Structures are given as structure tokens and as C-alpha cells.
Amino acid sequence: MAEHDQNKESLQESLQQVIHLLSKPQLEETLVHQPDLSSQGLIASLVQEQNLHELRTKLDELHPADVAYILEALPIEHRLVVWELVKAERDGEILLEVSDAVRQTLIADMDSDELLAAAEQLDTDEIADLAPDLPRDVFQELLETLDSQNRERLQSAMSYPDDTVGALMDFDFVTIREDISLEVALRYLRRLGKLPDHSDKLFVVDRHDQLLGVLPLKRLVVNDPELTVAAVMADDPVIFHPEEDASDAAQAFGRYDLVTAPVVDTENKLMGRITVDAVMDFLRDESESEVLSLAGLREEEDIFSSVWKSMQNRWTWLAINLITAFIASRVIGLFEGSIEKIVALAALMPIVAGIGGNSGNQTTTMIVRGLALGQISTHNMKTLFMKEIGVSLLNGLVWGGVLGVAAWMLYHNLALGLVMTGAMTLNLLLAAVMGVGIPLAMTKLGRDPAVGSSVMITAVTDSGGFFIFLGLATLFLI
Amino acid sequence: MAEHDQNKESLQESLQQVIHLLSKPQLEETLVHQPDLSSQGLIASLVQEQNLHELRTKLDELHPADVAYILEALPIEHRLVVWELVKAERDGEILLEVSDAVRQTLIADMDSDELLAAAEQLDTDEIADLAPDLPRDVFQELLETLDSQNRERLQSAMSYPDDTVGALMDFDFVTIREDISLEVALRYLRRLGKLPDHSDKLFVVDRHDQLLGVLPLKRLVVNDPELTVAAVMADDPVIFHPEEDASDAAQAFGRYDLVTAPVVDTENKLMGRITVDAVMDFLRDESESEVLSLAGLREEEDIFSSVWKSMQNRWTWLAINLITAFIASRVIGLFEGSIEKIVALAALMPIVAGIGGNSGNQTTTMIVRGLALGQISTHNMKTLFMKEIGVSLLNGLVWGGVLGVAAWMLYHNLALGLVMTGAMTLNLLLAAVMGVGIPLAMTKLGRDPAVGSSVMITAVTDSGGFFIFLGLATLFLI
Numbered sequence: 009m010a011e012h013d014q015n016k017e018s019l020q021e022s023l024q025q026v027i028h029l030l031s032k033p034q035l036e037e038t039l040v041h042q043p044d045l046s047s048q049g050l051i052a053s054l055v056q057e058q059n060l061h062e063l064r065t066k067l068d069e070l071h072p073a074d075v076a077y078i079l080e081a082l083p084i085e086h087r088l089v090v091w092e093l094v095k096a097e098r099d100g101e102i103l104l105e106v107s108d109a110v111r112q113t114l115i116a117d118m119d120s121d122e123l124l125a126a127a128e129q130l131d132t133d134e135i136a137d138l139a140p141d142l143p144r145d146v147f148q149e150l151l152e153t154l155d156s157q158n159r160e161r162l163q164s165a166m167s168y169p170d171d172t173v174g175a176l177m178d179f180d181f182v183t184i185r186e187d188i189s190l191e192v193a194l195r196y197l198r199r200l201g202k203l204p205d206h207s208d209k210l211f212v213v214d215r216h217d218q219l220l221g222v223l224p225l226k227r228l229v230v231n232d233p234e235l236t237v238a239a240v241m242a243d244d245p246v247i248f249h250p251e252e253d254a255s256d257a258a259q260a261f262g263r264y265d266l267v268t269a270p271v272v273d274t275e276n277k278l279m280g281r282i283t284v285d286a287v288m289d290f291l292r293d294e295s296e297s298e299v300l301s302l303a304g305l306r307e308e309e310d311i312f313s314s315v316w317k318s319m320q321n322r323w324t325w326l327a328i329n330l331i332t333a334f335i336a337s338r339v340i341g342l343f344e345g346s347i348e349k350i351v352a353l354a355a356l357m358p359i360v361a362g363i364g365g366n367s368g369n370q371t372t373t374m375i376v377r378g379l380a381l382g383q384i385s386t387h388n389m390k391t392l393f394m395k396e397i398g399v400s401l402l403n404g405l406v407w408g409g410v411l412g413v414a415a416w417m418l419y420h421n422l423a424l425g426l427v428m429t430g431a432m433t434l435n436l437l438l439a440a441v442m443g444v445g446i447p448l449a450m451t452k453l454g455r456d457p458a459v460g461s462s463v464m465i466t467a468v469t470d471s472g473g474f475f476i477f478l479g480l481a482t483l484f485l486i
Numbered sequence: 487m488a489e490h491d492q493n494k495e496s497l498q499e500s501l502q503q504v505i506h507l508l509s510k511p512q513l514e515e516t517l518v519h520q521p522d523l524s525s526q527g528l529i530a531s532l533v534q535e536q537n538l539h540e541l542r543t544k545l546d547e548l549h550p551a552d553v554a555y556i557l558e559a560l561p562i563e564h565r566l567v568v569w570e571l572v573k574a575e576r577d578g579e580i581l582l583e584v585s586d587a588v589r590q591t592l593i594a595d596m597d598s599d600e601l602l603a604a605a606e607q608l609d610t611d612e613i614a615d616l617a618p619d620l621p622r623d624v625f626q627e628l629l630e631t632l633d634s635q636n637r638e639r640l641q642s643a644m645s646y647p648d649d650t651v652g653a654l655m656d657f658d659f660v661t662i663r664e665d666i667s668l669e670v671a672l673r674y675l676r677r678l679g680k681l682p683d684h685s686d687k688l689f690v691v692d693r694h695d696q697l698l699g700v701l702p703l704k705r706l707v708v709n710d711p712e713l714t715v716a717a718v719m720a721d722d723p724v725i726f727h728p729e730e731d732a733s734d735a736a737q738a739f740g741r742y743d744l745v746t747a748p749v750v751d752t753e754n755k756l757m758g759r760i761t762v763d764a765v766m767d768f769l770r771d772e773s774e775s776e777v778l779s780l781a782g783l784r785e786e787e788d789i790f791s792s793v794w795k796s797m798q799n800r801w802t803w804l805a806i807n808l809i810t811a812f813i814a815s816r817v818i819g820l821f822e823g824s825i826e827k828i829v830a831l832a833a834l835m836p837i838v839a840g841i842g843g844n845s846g847n848q849t850t851t852m853i854v855r856g857l858a859l860g861q862i863s864t865h866n867m868k869t870l871f872m873k874e875i876g877v878s879l880l881n882g883l884v885w886g887g888v889l890g891v892a893a894w895m896l897y898h899n900l901a902l903g904l905v906m907t908g909a910m911t912l913n914l915l916l917a918a919v920m921g922v923g924i925p926l927a928m929t930k931l932g933r934d935p936a937v938g939s940s941v942m943i944t945a946v947t948d949s950g951g952f953f954i955f956l957g958l959a960t961l962f963l964i
Contacts, residue, residue, distance in 0.1 A: 023863075073742065074741070080859070198707070202708060225704065225707060229675045229703060229706060230675050263552070265683060265763040267745055288762075288766065288769070291769065302777070302851075303844075304844070304848060311870060312869065313873075315873055318877045322845075326845060327885075329841060333837040333840045334837060334892070336840075337836060341833045344832070347825070354832035355818040357832075358815060358818070359808070359811040359815050362814075366803065366807045370800050370803070373781040382497065382555070383789055385498070402793060402797055403800070403801070407808055
């Protein structure tokens with residue numbers, strides 16, 4: 009048995025082989041220049057031919073997803089060499105697998121004919137995924153090559169926003185009628201000769217394409233062939249509508265352990281289906297962009313992006329932080345007189361601000377997660393507020409107490425220690441209130457609380473922490 | 487057709503209905519106290535009976551995953567009322583669906599017999615998932631109720647660490663021989679009458695349970711029934727070994743669009759299978775704990791945890807941050823003399839430290855992601871370092887320049903502005919070097935770079951930022 013044991017190690021091996029073949033002398037040049045014809049040059053170019061040939065063979069053996077992985081792991085110049093070597097008829101599949109940033113670098117390297125040829129090998133829903141990255145004229149030409157049903161499907165698939173069921177939908181499904189026997193259904197399938205990827209069920213429709221139920225292949229194979237489809241099918245399948253939220257659909261897939269599910273319009277007419285692999289891709293993208301957005305990164309940066317592209321990706325966040333830091337700095341500026349008198353304040357104030365930020369981020373993370381899972385609504389908001397205030401009060405007294413004692417010891421000033429404890433407690437309370445309030449307010453305003461809550465919390469606890477600590481110090485110590 | 491259109495809205499509706507029924511007067515008391523027998527009490531208790539009855543009916547209609555969702559969204563006292571009402575034979579399934587923290591609250595409310603009864607309804611691999619939360623004596627009793635094959639399976643499933651393929655594996659698969667015809671295979675399946683969840687393929691084995699290939703149901707139904715299994719099966723399926731990394735397996739599931747895959751031992755003997763729903767659960771847990779760990783939260787906290795439990799969950803991280811903040815504060819303490827002379831330094835220093843932290847976290851996030859995807863190895867480390875240093879140099883000059891001008895204007899001190907620009911640039915360079923270096927070093931040491939890199943980066947850029955800025959100021963301005 010030829011084992012296809014493709015775990016990470018063997019993928020890493022493939023990558024190492026590719027890198028090895030690429031780094032043999034002057035491989036790149038043969039692609040760009042004519043081999044020179046002196047005898048020495050001839051030998052060198054034969055060696056290079058040999059490498060290229062090996063590399064091409066290696067690439068042909070690999071699954072499109074693995075080629076995509078290798079393309080992503082290579083710096084741009086090597087990436088384009090490999091891309092040239094990939095068989096043209098695999099271009100389309102591979103373009104679908106690579107990340108957005110890498111796809112742009114590959115498409116930029118292809119001319120219109122190559123792009124058109126690549127896109128023509130794809131299904132309508134796959135073209136819809138690729139379309140936003142295609143040059144306008146290529147896309148127009150592509151539209152003309154499609155028949156009217158596929159053109160309509162493409163346009164409808166592209167009309168749904170990225171985060172809806174409609175954008176995840178594909179059109180690869182097999183439908184049958186409910187009044188035939190399983191025996192007839194099996195004969196029909198044998199005539200078809202092939203089922204689309206992930207087909208775990210057939211969709212049962214009437215002559216107007218109204219969905220009546222689904223017939224899982226599992227039921228088809230274990231039931232008496234004399235029975236009718238109607239008797240064996242599931243008549244209450246989980247269904248989706250194209251305008252539904254993709255993340256709700258993804259949760260339903262996890263909750264009900266689905267592999268495929270039908271998508272119907274408001275009149276219950278079958279439009280398409282969702283498969284678990286589309287859902288997994290969606291979930292992966294979601295969780296990736298959540299982690300990235302916590303650090304203020306958009307997803308379009310690949311690790312080999314140019315310095316210039318990387319700066320563009322990062323500057324918004326840095327600029328926002330610069331502004332909030334500047335505001336905090338001006339808050340400190342208000343109290344320069346106090347700091348001049350008690351310079352210890354300057355050393356202690358970042359602690360108050362920093363711990364407030366950390367505590368606020370913990371609260372916000374809990375709330376954002378509860379909101380995403382739909383566990384937070386009006387009925388339990390009060391409970392939540394009370395709990396977070398309790399936690400921060402306790403934390404404030406404990407950690408504020410520890411720091412108060414430390415400040416007292418260090419500066420031999422009991423009053424300074426007390427101000428420290430008081431300021432910590434108040435800033436943690438502020439962090440708790442804002443930590444719950446900011447994500448809730450953002451949700452009320454229809455915005456995604458996962459994006460930006462953390463910056464806002466930090467801004468409030470920084471400026472607030474400096475203000476509270478320096479304000480208390482000015483009141484009680486000066 | 488009875489639509490089972492379970493999207494988030496209808497789940498929310500179910501939750502609202504449950505809450506409504508729960509909040510009718512004194513419902514909880516009927517569960518705890520005997521109904522009192524005065525005529526007024528009798529009417530009240532009849533009303534309550536009615537509510538309980540409605541609630542029980544509602545719960546019986548819901549999918550176990552939906553009951554789990556409702557339990558998670560209820561504060562502890564309501565949660566336990568609902569838990570009492572759930573039919574005993576569904577307890578096991580529901581315990582599997584709830585989060586770890588909620589599961590603990592439910593198990594704490596059950597006695598040994600209830601737990602035993604719940605566990606007995608589960609498959610071996612499901613018991614393995616539940617086992618760590620069961621009291622020791624219940625687990626021992628449970629072991630005794632199992633036959634020797636299942637006891638062995640349970641012990642083997644529990645012997646694999648949480649993040650390996652072995653921990654995700656289940657034992658629900660159907661095997662067939664390669665020399666029979668598809669017709670015979672179909673007859674065999676009809677005799678079985680039922681296939682396990684997610685069965686998209688049968689596993690083809692010889693008489694020693696050696697895996698020879700897999701027969702997708704898709705191929706079974708579309709091929710000529712006269713053909714043999716051997717002629718139709720796929721003989722190079724993607725396979726896994728129990729000690730492999732679960733996250734590598736999850737990546738392979740996404741890459742090769744798998745629904746189920748066999749798990750074999752080193753001698754290619756079939757041990758179990760992995761299903762896409764186990765993979766999706768694993769991925770969801772992973773991405774959740776990644777986001778939580780970025781804020782220093784462990785996953786065991788549910789939003790209704792007590793104040794005391796929440797504090798335990800959060801205090802480690804706050805304590806670590808307190809220590810790093812204290813160190814940064816002592817760095818400032820070194821320069822109190824300089825701050826006394828130029829008090830503007832106190833107002834400006836948090837900006838230098840803060841932006842350094844943000845920039846460092848962006849770099850670390852990119853690197854951690856690249857490491858997780860296996861895109862970073864020795865051959866491209868230099869490229870990465872150079873790129874990050876380039877980005878931070880540019881950012882330092884641009885944003886440091888802006889701030890330098892701001893400081894100059896604000897304090898009418900050109901030298902102060904130049905020190906500001908210099909300090910920003912140097913601290914961003916430090917952030918870049920540490921942002922790449924810390925996650926790489928953690929990986930070298932065999933630790934997960936996603937946990938803790940962010941705290942370490944912030945610690946370095948805070949203390950480093952204060953030191954660089956105040957140090958330069960002391961050198962050039964005092």
C-alpha cells in the first residue's frame with residue numbers, strides 16, 4: 009500500500025527538497041536568460057535543466073494544497089520560479105488554496121491568457137472566490153465564456169457579502185425525486201458515475217426544485233432497496249438561507265455535526281449547498297483574523313511582504329496608539345507641578361496604568377467571547393457587571409495593597425503607599441466598567457467588538473490611571 | 487416539511503423561553519421545598535407544576551448541543567434547575583457538549599449513580615473525554631462495567647496527551663474485506679442496518695486488521711456492483727498515527743478536505759478513526775484558548791464563575807505583569823535625578839515605551855503565526871529579521887520624527903525632540919529584534935510561542951523604552 013501519510017514532517021521535507029533544488033547554482037538565471045553556448049555554459053545549463061526537471065516532477069506529485077503551502081513558505085523570487093514550473097492546468101486549484109497576500113503576488117506574475125485558462129478549470133463558486141483578485145478585463149472575458157446558468161450563479165454568488173452563507177455556498181449537488189425506490193436511485197447514481205466532493209447526502213426535491221428532504225448516503229446503503237426515497241429520507245434537515253450570517257452557520261455545523269447542508273431561498277427552493285470544508289476554511293480565516301486584529305494587523309500581509317507593504321499594514325494601528333499615548337502624555341503634563349515636587353510619582357504611575365490595562369483586557373476578552381457565543385443578553389448583564397466589579401475590587405485591594413506596601417517601604421512614605429493602593433483599586437474598577445461596557449456598546453452600535461475594544465480599553469485605563477493616581481497624589485500629598 | 491432551521495435566532499428564542507419559564511414566581515422553590523398544602527399554596531404549586539412541565543417539554547425537543555448552549559448561558563442557580571429537568575438518559579451527551587467550566591458545575595450537582603448512568607450511555611472515546619472530570623470512585627466503578635475490549639480502548643484513549651491524534655480518535659468504524667464484490671458489501675451494510683455518524687467511507691482491512699485502503703460510500707454507490715472492493719477502493723488514503731500532533735492532523739483535514747480518516751499503529755494495524763467534527767471541536771478549542779491566553783486567561787472560566795474562581799483564573803497573569811511593571815518602575819527610579827531637572831521626561835516616556843510594545847506585539851504575532859503554519863525555518867530567518875528591522879527603522883524615523891516635532895513644539899526644546907526621535911527609533915529596533923527572537927527562542931526551547939511571548943515583549947519594550955529614553959536624555963540634556 010502506497011502510504012499517503014502527509015503530516016507536517018513530510019511536507020517540511022518536500023519544502024526542503026524544493027529549496028535545495030532552487031538553491032543549486034544559478035537556477036534562476038536559466039529561466040530568465042538564454043543558456044549560453046560555450047561548452048562550459050552548456051554543461052552548467054544541462055545541470056540546471058536536470059534540476060528544473062526534478063523540481064517539476066516533485067511539484068507534479070504534490071497535492072495542490074501542498075504546492076500552495078510551499079509557495080507561501082518561499083520568498084518572492086523563489087516563489088515565482090516555482091510558480092512558473094507548476095503545470096498550467098493546476099494553476100486554478102492552487103490559486104484557490106494560497107492566502108490572499110500570496111495570491112496577489114502570483115496573479116501579478118500571470119498574463120491575461122494564463123489567468124483565463126486557470127479560471128476556466130474552476131467551478132462557478134470557486135471562480136466567485138477568485139474573482140475579486142482578477143483584473144477587470146480578465147473577469148469580463150471570463151464571464152463571456154460561461155453559459156447563462158453559470159453566469160447567473162456566479163453573479164449571485166458574488167452578490168453576497170463575504171461573511172454570509174451565500175458566499176460559502178457551492179453548486180455541486182445531486183438531486184433526486186421522492187417517489188422513486190432506492191434501487192432506482194442507486195441505478196441513477198451508477199449512471200452518473202461520480203459524485204461531487206463531500207457528498208454525504210442527496211437532496212430530495214419536487215419538480216419545482218422545492219426541497220422536500222435529504223437522503224444521506226448512509227441511509228441509502230443500509231436500507232432495503234425496495235423502499236422509496238420518501239420513506240427513507242430525513243424530512244427535517246438543517247437548512248440555511250443565503251443571507252444568513254456565515255458564523256452562525258459555522259456554529260450550526262459544529263453543533264449538529266454536519267458535513268453538507270442545503271441552502272434554500274425564502275420559498276424553500278434549493279439554491280446550493282454548504283460543505284464542511286468551506287466552513288472550516290471560514291473558521292480558520294476568522295480565528296486568524298481575530299488574533300491578527302488583536303495586534304492591529306490586517307490579514308493581507310504575508311511573512312515575505314516587502315518592508316513597504318508591511319508598513320502600510322501596520323501603520324494605522326501604530327498611529328491610533330500614538331494618539332492615545334499622546335493624550336495620556338498630556339494628562340501627565342497636567343500634573344507636572346506635582347511630579348516636580350514628588351519625583352517618585354513618575355516612577356510609580358506606569359504601574360497603575362499598566363495593571364489597569366491588563367485587567368481591562370481580561371474582562372473585555374471574556375465579554376467578547378460571551379457575545380460571540382451568544383451567551384450574553386440583557387437578562388444577565390447586571391450579573392456580569394456585578395461579578396466583574398467584584399473581581400476588580402478584590403484584585404485592587406490585594407495587588408494595590410501589595411504595591412502600596414512596596415511604595416511605602418521604597419520611599420518611606422506611608423501616605424504615598426495609601427494613594428498607590430487607592431489609585432490601583434479605582435483604576436481596576438474603571439477597567440471593569442469599561443471592560444464590560446465598551447464591547448457591549450460596540451455591539452449595540454452594530455460593530456464587531458473583537459476589533460478595537462482592546463485599544464479603547466488600554467486608552468481609557470492609561471489616561472484614567474495617570475489621572476487617578478496623579479490626581480489623588482495632588483489632593484493628598486502636595 | 488418540518489423545517490429544522492436552527493440558526494442563532496431560534497436558539498436565542500429557545501433561551502428566552504427557558505428564562506421566561508424559569509422566572510415565573512418561585513419556580514425554584516418547588517424544586518427545593520415541598521409544596522405547602524394551604525389552598526393558596528396549592529394553586530401556586532399547580533401553576534408551578536405547569537411551568538415545570540412546559541419547561542421539560544421544551545428541553546426534550548432540543549438537540550443536546552442546544553441544551554448545552556442554554557446551560558452555558560444561564561447563571562448557576564437557574565442552570566441547575568434546568569439540569570434537574572433534563573431526562574437522565576440525555577445527561578451523558580449533554581455533558582460532552584458543554585464547556586469544561588460548566589461541566590464541572592453540573593457534575594458537582596450529580597451523585598455517583600447519576601454520573602455512572604450518564605457515562606454508561608456513551609461510547610468509549612466519549613467516556614475518555616469525560617473521564618478527567620469524573621470523581622475517582624465513579625471512574626473506577628465505570629471501568630468495571632466495561633468489557634475487556636472497551637476497557638482496553640478507554641485506557642489507550644486516555645493514555646494519549648490532549649493534543650495528539652490519539653486523544654481525538656474514536657472507535658466507530660465499519661471494516662470490510664477487499665475480495666468481496668460491492669454487491670456483497672451492500673448486502674452486508676443492509677444487514678448492519680445503521681452506520682456510525684460521519685461514516686463517509688468504510689475501512690478495508692485484511693484478516694490481521696492491517697489497513698489496505700478505504701472505500702468511500704460515494705464510490706460504493708456509483709460503481710458497478712459486480713466489481714470487487716479491491717478494484718474500487720482508494721489504496722493511498724491519508725492516514726494518521728495516534729502519537730501525531732493533533733494540530734498537524736487538523737491542518738491535514740483542512741488541506742485534503744477530509745471527513746473521516748483511519749488511525750493506524752506503527753505496523754499499519756487499524757486502531758480507530760478521526761472525524762471532521764472532532765477536528766472542528768479541537769480547532770475551536772485551540773483558537774479560543776489562543777485568544778484567551780493572549781489576555782492571560784485560562785479557559786476554565788465561564789462567564790458566570792464566582793468572583794473567587796475568576797480571581798484564581800486571572801491572578802497569575804496580573805502578578806507577572808505586576809512584576810514586570812515594578813521592574814520598569816525601578817528603571818525609571820534610576821533616573822529620578824534627571825526627571826527632577828526636566829519634568830517633561832515623565833510625560834513623554836510612556837509614549838516611547840507604549841509604541842515599542844505595540845510594534846513588538848505586531849512582529850511577534852506575525853512570527854507566531856508563521857511558526858504555527860510551518861512557514862518559518864532556518865533558511866528564511868535572516869530574511870525575516872532583515873525585513874522586521876527595516877519596518878521598525880522606517881516606523882521609528884516616521885513616527886519618532888512626528889513625536890520629536892511634537893515634543894520640540896510643546897516644550898520649545900529642539901534637543902528634547904531629537905532625543906525623543908532617537909529613543910523611539912532605538913526602542914522600535916529593540917522591539918523588532920525581540921519580536922522575532924523571543925518566539926523563535928521559545929520554539930527552540932520546545933515551548934508554545936503563542937503563550938507568554940506577548941508579556942515578555944511588553945516587559946522588554948517597557949523597561950527598555952524607559953531606559954533608552956531616560957538614558958539618552960541624561961547623556962545629552964542634563
